[in-house]
Amino acid sequence: MFFEPLVFDLSLLGWDDTRALPADTIPGRVSRVHRGAAEVITEQGQIQVHYGARVRRDSAADPTRLPCVGDWVALRLLAEGRYELDEVLPRATAFVRGGVSRDSRGGLSGDGQGQVLAANVDIVFVAEPAMHATDFADLGRIERLTALAWESGGTPVVVITKADLFDQGLDDLLNDVRGAAPGVDVHAVSSFTGDGVDVVRSYLMGSRTAVILGASGAGKSSLVNALAGGEVMETQQVRAGDGRGRHTTVHRELIPLPGGGIVIDTPGIRRVGLYDMSDGVDRVFSEIEDLAEQCRFGDCSHEAEPGCAVLAALESGELPERRLESWRKLQREAAWMARRSDARLQAEETRKWKIIHKGMRGRNRP
Template structure:
């Protein structure tokens, strides 16, 4: 089995960056299972463990561990073991805050050209979740999309798409039905040769069904939502890169119950571009949009131009990003202080009679 790496996104720039490493071969990570990577190489998929250089880098920064979508360099040893010896620089990365207290990030997917926020129309779309995930998608550097799934359950999908466009300024909102094959053409354009579409959304949103529809094969298990409460079942528990016939790839991520933002100032600004445009009209450049005079944001809120729900969502995410930025700053300062203390600690003299 051979794989055309250019169809998965390998290009002249990446080849130029590793031209001196002739003892290694490139590949793209399809999935990671407990530190073992399935990597798509020119000779087909291989299983690879992590090399020493990768482990050493990850000890200082866990985001440097390989994840689905990464381009890596592989080495094959005399005993036929294969190791990942380097993770190549990422052009884009979906990074969420981890659930722990150390203010670190977790890379969900790498090297996406487009990141789709997948939201089901049934029982009803969660606008707050769309806004949060759009901020994450904007921050990644990939082109964001909103994909409304299961439109066969909506009486007027086009009207719903127009309604939700208000919470996704400048972002295409695509209503689709994987079951009926409706509305998939715009998504197929995102997985042509060299491009990768990432899917991000809750369990039961239909991400796996989209993967199967785009791959024209059943490659991911798919289940619906529970009829009792409409909540999704967790079907995909890993991140998986799936090549698409004809070139390109789609990357499915596990259903996320909650996504914490990490240093997402740029993404938040873009996700709420309508409010950012209003804020540019405030009298004071440092306006807090609370009780300051001539606040264009408050004026739009009072007039009804800016919905109160969207304003509160924006302020809530602003506070979250500011808090996480401060926490990360404290952690990094503590790490630098600890490194200085260790560097200045005098060496112990050898014991008497020692070698």
């Protein structure tokens, strides 16, 4: 897929010399990852490298330090003539999902650890398909992904894909989506007809990097192909009846676009847990945060307290019930993940000191 020039200009991928490199290493950007190895674009082209001891040690202690697509890395030349991935350079941004799953009883379970889906991303395209006039985009998923996009340090942009399959009411749908993602640009696009593709491409001028996130069948790979002006990602035909495509992407991949800019395609995401959330949810639900400041009590839970401005807005119809329920759900999940993360960190600290004390006792024995 990648062209292999004799010398590739890494500035086209966003590299600048202000990044500090360890001595005797060369820079590269991760385009794909495998178990224990990664494909990296360097000035000499794309090469596959295995992880060095430092990377293996760091990632064993913290999985979020594993190399991921979009990472800038330092490669060290070994005596046998091959490179190894010596270090992951500091990330400007990182899209991290929490280790949340559902147990057999339908409750939340997980280890409080996160997974980095993409790094050094400027734009996060949240893709949601517009299927038929009687259907609506999954606003809850848009809210969740937008919150994580804000938290990553990137700028979210919601893209309603497959707009050509929406018979009527597209403007109403877009207004509903704007209500779920206040302050975020929302665009309708059709990879089949090309409508809206240029608008999406305008976010990727120069060496900006975008990641496309969404559920399986959201048309992410088709959008990548439309942006690239050719078949760079495999897709399958839209199914008859529901208009959904069968998603074929099984890995994350960084793709330089011919006209400039970089895009990262991702597999379909069934569930994305919140991780290390601080203000992402607050930005998505800014109207609720504004209302909360007007409550009589500073610690109002917005459940049954007198003088609650949030409940008053709900009763008057100013605040839709769906928005409040979605906010409560994400707040509960963010709090749960924070507790799980704190418990994991405390357990790791306790285990570390046990090892230290055991070693000290061994040295002190006569």
